[in-house]
Each structure stands twice: as structure tokens, then as C-alpha cells.
Amino acid sequence: MCTIDLSPADEADPDEILELLRCSYGQLLARDHPVELVGKALPVMCEPVPRLLRGAHYVLARRQGHVVGMGGWSRETPFGRPGVDGLGHVRHLAVHPKALRSGVGRAIFGWIVGTAQAAQVTRLSCLSTQGAVPFFAAMGMQAQGDVLLHLGPGVSLPAMQMCWQG
Template identity: 45%
Template sequence: MTQNITIRPTSGADTPAIDALLAASYPVLLKPDYPSSVLVTALPLISRARPELLRSGTFYMAQDDEGEALAAGGWTHSGPQGGVGPRDLGHIRHVVTHPKATRRGLAGAILRHAFEQARAAGVTRLSCQSTRTALPFYAAMGFAVQGEIEIALRPGITFPAVQMIRAL
């Protein structure tokens, strides 16, 4: 049976679904690329939906016919650490795919939708902070590596990532 996938903007009501998606995905998909000493402290902090993203109008969820969240992600003008920079620069935010739905093009479809919406809002460049795991995905989506970074999650807790950029 063919499943229909719908991509739609999220709302605050999607918090439980996105929390479940993040909790199912990150421990499984990040494990090959990060030591357990990093994951034990980072996962509780990164595996939670960001309410401001869910209500932004620029964060999207791919769901199946039953309404299950299979992938999510989006973009914002504000950066992951807050603040707003140049209006032509947007930021890809919190892209995730359920382990059972990888390699089906869902994250790519969400990003292409985000590209269209960001372009319509006057954005000409998108940056992202990629996990090591997602680096090949973002490269295939046209992002170029700018360098390795350490994302401060809380005082004393950092997460290794890769800063990337893409023109629209």
C-alpha cells in the first residue's frame, strides 16, 4: 500500500509528536558519529521540540495518512542561539527524520519546501549547523562546509557540529 505524505506547518499542538520524533531519531541516528560521553549529556537537551519553532510558521512536519510525524524541519530568520542578523540570511532549524523513514526523501522534501518559503521571504542564503551524521545530506542539498563548530547547549555542555551555508 502506498502511503500519502503531507508536509504542513507545525503548531504548538504538535509538541508531543515532534518530541516523540526527536526521541526516536537522535539516539539511533547520531550514535555512529558521536561518542556516548557526548550523547549522554546532549540528547536530553537536543531531543525536545522548540515551542518557538513549532509556532513560527516556518517549521514543517511530514506526516503519514495516520498523522504520524515522520520528519520535521524548517527555517527562521533568527539564528539557533537567538538574535536576528541580515534579513537576507536564514537558518535551517532542527531537521529530523524517524529512523524507519530515512532514505525516503522526506527531509529533502521539507528542505525544498523551506527553500521556497525562505526565498519568498527575501532570503538569499541559508546557514545550518549540521550534525556529523547529516553532513552528507546537507552537502547533497547544496550546502558547503564553512568549518567545525562547538554548539554551547548549556554551560559546560557543548555539541560538535559543522557550520554550513547555501545560496538560494
């Protein structure tokens, strides 16, 4: 198996990041949701990346020079509200479908936890798609309850509120 190289996402081409998100979310969401819903949700889920890259901690995962995953965390909530001391929010953790179950997601989550703890964050919150709940549970996050993620007029996606405490 090839080595996973992690590097700050702010050094990356935003188009490369958006392409990874579209590919990952597009294919993985399609497993659990109707194509029409995925088509409406995808532009909204990928849209905020440039703003978040400026104000959060993000990393890209590469194998043999190819981006195979990304993820990060922020103090700001996913809805743009100011953060609370000690609490961070996992944001846009995505793995290319061809790299699933190869350690990429685990490496990214480990980086998120390590950098968050170094910044005095003791709890991480995540709004997980239904398909990603088993991954986050395997990383030690606890399911807090079902939520409906309102992404825009007429676009809502079932999700799970999850929490990790270090």
C-alpha cells in the first residue's frame, strides 16, 4: 500500500478540492439517496469550500501525488455562527471512492483530532451523512441523534449529529 501524504489544503488548487468533493459526495450520497436529491444537494455541499479554507484547519491526503481525501475542522459552526471554547466542528471530510477503506479517512481524522487538541479543543461535533455514520463511529464519535440538514429551499438531507470527546 502506498504512503498517505498529508499537507495543508490551503496550498492546493481549489478546483482540485471541489472535484474531490463532487466525486466523493456524488458517488457516496447516491448509495443512500435519490439521484434528484443528490443533484440538488451537491452544489450546496461543495459551495462553501473557499470560505472555509481561509478560516479553518484543512488537510489534503495524497497518494503518489494524487489527491485522495481531504478534511478539516473549524471553531465556527457549519451554519456560520461563532464557535464555543473547547468545541470544534469536523468539516468536509471526504475520501475518493477508489480510496475508501484504505486508511485515508482514518489518517485525516487522526490529523483533525491532533490539531484540534493542540488548539485546546476537547470536543468535536460532526453532522454526518447517513452513509458516513459507521466511519465516524469507528473513529470514536458517538451518535447524538438524527437531524434534517436544510441545504436550501426544498433541499433537505437526513444526517446524524455526532460527537467526539478527548
